[in-house]
Amino acid sequence: MGLEIRDLSVRFGSVPAVSGVNLSVAAGEVVALLGPSGCGKSTMLRAVAGLEPPTAGGVLWNGADLGGVAVHRRGFGMVFQDGQLFPHRDVAGNVAFGPRMRGASKARRRERVGEVLELVGLAGYERRRTTELSGGEAQRVALARALAADPRVLLLDEPLAALDRALREQLAVVLAELLGGAAATALVVTHDHDEAFTLADRVAVMSRGRILQVDAPSRLWKHPADEEVAAFLGCSTVLSARIGDGLARCALGEVAVPSEAAGAGLLGLRATGLRAVRFGGVEEEPEVVGVVRERVHRHDHVRVAVTVPQAPELGRVEATARVDDAPEYEEKVRLWLNPDGVAVIG
Numbered sequence: 001m002g003l004e005i006r007d008l009s010v011r012f013g014s015v016p017a018v019s020g021v022n023l024s025v026a027a028g029e030v031v032a033l034l035g036p037s038g039c040g041k042s043t044m045l046r047a048v049a050g051l052e053p054p055t056a057g058g059v060l061w062n063g064a065d066l067g068g069v070a071v072h073r074r075g076f077g078m079v080f081q082d083g084q085l086f087p088h089r090d091v092a093g094n095v096a097f098g099p100r101m102r103g104a105s106k107a108r109r110r111e112r113v114g115e116v117l118e119l120v121g122l123a124g125y126e127r128r129r130t131t132e133l134s135g136g137e138a139q140r141v142a143l144a145r146a147l148a149a150d151p152r153v154l155l156l157d158e159p160l161a162a163l164d165r166a167l168r169e170q171l172a173v174v175l176a177e178l179l180g181g182a183a184a185t186a187l188v189v190t191h192d193h194d195e196a197f198t199l200a201d202r203v204a205v206m207s208r209g210r211i212l213q214v215d216a217p218s219r220l221w222k223h224p225a226d227e228e229v230a231a232f233l234g235c236s237t238v239l240s241a242r243i244g245d246g247l248a249r250c251a252l253g254e255v256a257v258p259s260e261a262a263g264a265g266l267l268g269l270r271a272t273g274l275r276a277v278r279f280g281g282v283e284e285e286p287e288v289v290g291v292v293r294e295r296v297h298r299h300d301h302v303r304v305a306v307t308v309p310q311a312p313e314l315g316r317v318e319a320t321a322r323v324d325d326a327p328e329y330e331e332k333v334r335l336w337l338n339p340d341g342v343a344v345i346g
């Protein structure tokens with residue numbers, strides 16, 4: 001029950017934007033569609049809303065096919081990147097739109113507007129003009145407007161993308177709480193990993209019109225289904241390993257893995273999965289040594305690329321070092337694997 005997307009395809013002329021996608025969103029569940037630009041996320045959301053006719057397949061709500069059901073009769077609420085508030089109405093006028101369309105009394109509308117503005121943290125904003133709101137406030141009003149109509153499903157298309165990074169991170173947490181608190185059923189399109197992982201119960205990774213994997217964030221992070229998903233989730237190095245007893249052994253050493261898997265496997269390493277530490281030649285040479293070939297200062301760490309003399313086949317491998325003791329260019333460093341940045345592929 002809930003929302004079901006079944007064998008959905010949408011073509012634009014010769015462009016297959018969405019190709020045979022299956023996905024279900026249970027009542028009260030938040031699912032994020034995550035993928036690079038042009039992979040078909042927005043088209044899929046628009047097809048669910050009824051704004052884009054499917055070439056094949058369809059969308060069901062609680063088992064009933066929505067094929068012939070017009071956009072405004074689907075009972076879905078939409079929020080876009082730029083809010084699209086009605087400029088000639090104040091905040092209350094925008095938020096009351098849904099309840100007014102459904103014939104709610106004036107008193108009930110006022111009550112509902114107060115409730116949802118409170119929910120999005122904008123109590124008292126009723127009479128504000130939409131042109132005088134900050135970007136973050138405008139998006140919260142857009143969300144309030146969608147929520148006020150008591151939608152069966154919220155469809156959010158990059159709801160925070162127009163905001164600056166700090167505000168985006170802050171509002172993602174607010175939105176996650178809000179969706180959870182309202183037990184909302186939602187499908188959220190985003191190209192931002194952190195946003196998807198913050199908001200969603202499950203994340204669907206899309207590429208070229210298809211869904212590659214749908215899983216809970218923690219599972220997706222530790223067990224990407226294949227190398228493409230792993231690369232998309234930031235694994236810049238893939239290397240073979242022997243896995244057993246909760247340990248993976250590879251050319252860069254040993255690391256704890258949560259995998260039940262045993263035998264030959266593939267590890268995906270994010271830069272945070274490999275730490276580069278100076279040893280200055282004072283101590284005995286460590287087991288796994290890298291030579292720094294590139295270094296870039298990032299906000300809270302130094303990103304280095306190293307070559308590993310004992311595993312030249314890996315080429316340059318990304319690793320992280322501490323800001324306050326960052327190795328120099330060409331310096332030899334001790335390498336160790338950090339389980340937080342290591343995924344078991346497949």
Ligand SMILES: Nc1ncnc2c1ncn2[C@@H]1O[C@H](COP(=O)(O)OP(=O)(O)OP(=O)(O)O)[C@@H](O)[C@H]1O
Pocket residue numbers: 012015016017035036037038039040041042043044191
């Ligand atoms: N109205 C349209 N007419 C023709 N082609 C379209 C149309 N809308 C989208 N496309 C094409 O369909 C594909 C998927 O586009 P879509 O906007 O769904 O991707 P997206 O993943 O949402 O990308 P972004 O993150 O950049 O918004 C792209 O190749 C795009 O160029």
